[in-house]
Amino acid sequence: MSARRFELSRRGFLTGSLLITAGTVLTTACSTDPGGSSSAGTTLNVWYHAYGEAGAQQAVLRYAKEFTKANPDVAVKVTWVPGDYAGKLNATLLTDAAPDVFEIGDFSESLARRGQIAALDDLYGDARSDFNTNAIESVTVDGKLYGVKMVDDVMMLYYRKSALSKAGINPPTTFDELAAAAKALSTGKSKGLFLGNDGVGDSAILSVWSNGGDLVGPDGKVEFGSDRALEALKGLKRLHDDKSLLLGFTTDWWDPSALTQGVVPMQWSGLWAMPAVSSALGDDFGVLPWPAFGAGGTRAVRVGGWTSCVNAKGSKVAAAKKFVQWLWIRQSGLQQDFGGSYGLHVPPRTSVAATAKKLSTGPAKEAVSLASKYGKHNPGTWDTAVSSAFNGAAAKIVGGQGDPAALLAAAAKKAQHEIDKQLGR
The missing domain is CATH 3.40.190.10 (Periplasmic binding protein-like II)
Incomplete structure (x- = not known):
């Protein structure tokens, strides 16, 4: 999904954070301070850029709810960032307010070399071979994997x-x-x-x-x-x-x-x-x-897209890794939903892409084939x-x-x- 989406130019998006705990939204999207209280021992701050596709914001909130139902000890604060996402992210990463989990567009090796993002090789397990070559190569630095690709944008x-x-x-x-x-x-x-x-x-x-x-x-x-x-x-x-x-x-x-x-x-x-x-x-x-x-x-x-990364300098690395692994490696149904229900994108896992009905015929199928044959990433x-x-x-x-x-x-x-x-x- 591109940070510059056509719907984004036509309507504004709510700014702020939402705290998800035990599957419940405790605050409204217009709040800048989630407030409320939680019995969870850990609260993760997860950043997304303001996707322009209708329903995308609601989808990531729903994913957070499902995660906390399965992991009630970890609350999730979803922060939806409009405007210059990359600029705001880079500035915040230099502070104590840096998010625990965040997405980035075209992957940047410098984040890994500065020790800002954690190596995630241990999260992949047997699923590593199920990610397409582009998705693995694009997040590899000195032989280690520093992110999990969420969607491929062809x-x-x-x-x-x-x-x-x-x-x-x-x-x-x-x-x-x-x-x-x-x-x-x-x-x-x-x-x-x-x-x-x-x-x-x-x-x-x-x-x-x-x-x-x-x-x-x-x-x-x-x-x-x-x-x-x-x-x-x-x-x-x-x-x-x-x-x-x-x-x-x-x-x-x-x-x-x-x-x-x-x-x-x-x-x-x-x-x-x-x-x-x-x-x-x-x-x-x-x-x-x-x-x-x-x-x-x-x-x-x-082939671009978005990659989920973990803040290596944060105090909640273990919980952050758990969230990334749960959502972007284990939940094939949610991965397919994210790729095909809000605009159209290719799931980086080949098994998930193969079962995506919207990618199985016509020009969409051709696009997937073109990416496989001729795809290049920055x-x-x-x-x-x-x-x-x-x-x-x-x-x-x-x-x-x-x-x-x-x-x-x-x-x-x-x-x-x-x-x-x-x-x-």
Whole structure:
């Protein structure tokens, strides 16, 4: 589930905390201090970002109730955090008010290296082999697992079947075909493709991957400064030069409205948007990976999602681990509910995903297959400083602002400096 969800831009959410003890909600969501009393010996503070999908908040409260019914000695305070979740979390982790359990988007190795989050290898047991490769690799630091993936968010290219068919265009399988299709489908004020309001979105990362390149190697060496990466980013400029991209829409790429309202026939978005796309377009849509850039390249889809972590510096590590294990490893029914009832997401456990009816047919099934074949996740060292260096250079390159090679080399140097600081070298 993306932190930037289209429903979130349309309505506000309640701010505050709710205390769950012995399966009972003791306070209201608008309270900033749960108050009340509890016979439980331990109270866990569990943080979630404000999911935009209807029912998600009620679901995590229900999960907390079920946990405390099974474990009455542990109360759970659910804190629902709207707005800049990452900023608020990072600031709070530096204080005594840090949550005991919290979720993070793209996993950050720095939390593990700073000793902020606990290794959770002991929680997995036999279930470890049931988690998909991406879910294990994305939380691994120096051979240890520092989180449990809650949901996989698959990001891919949506297209209107009828629009492409009417124009005599086949679904693109190469970048040249994508660029040609976007140009052909742009007429007058209409544009052929929506990647994001900035005209870039995920496309810079995808372009590097699709040309056989990588962002950062397993040894922490920056790789996006390679010739193949430069070639792909320079090629991405073609979409801007052709004026094929929708820019400055009312919502960004994570919201499918540009596609569902007929503003564009092709849009990059996520699996979470598929229920809304299906409701609006019926069967008149398909999904594709980002196409291979050239010879030696490969198709790519980005797999993000959310991961549950335990505060290693807190005083309730054992109880926090118990909660994470109970919810995200043992409760397959709740995992399926969380993945499929509020938007659409892929459960990281293969056995749970295999029994998810909403993922068993049509474009949703195709999306799961694409993730299995072409899924890539951002490296754990891809923090704000590193990603900003890369994205800033990419934006200038596709916008024709400066020498591409010099821009990318400078970004790679800056990113390497930031990663070296993360790794303490």
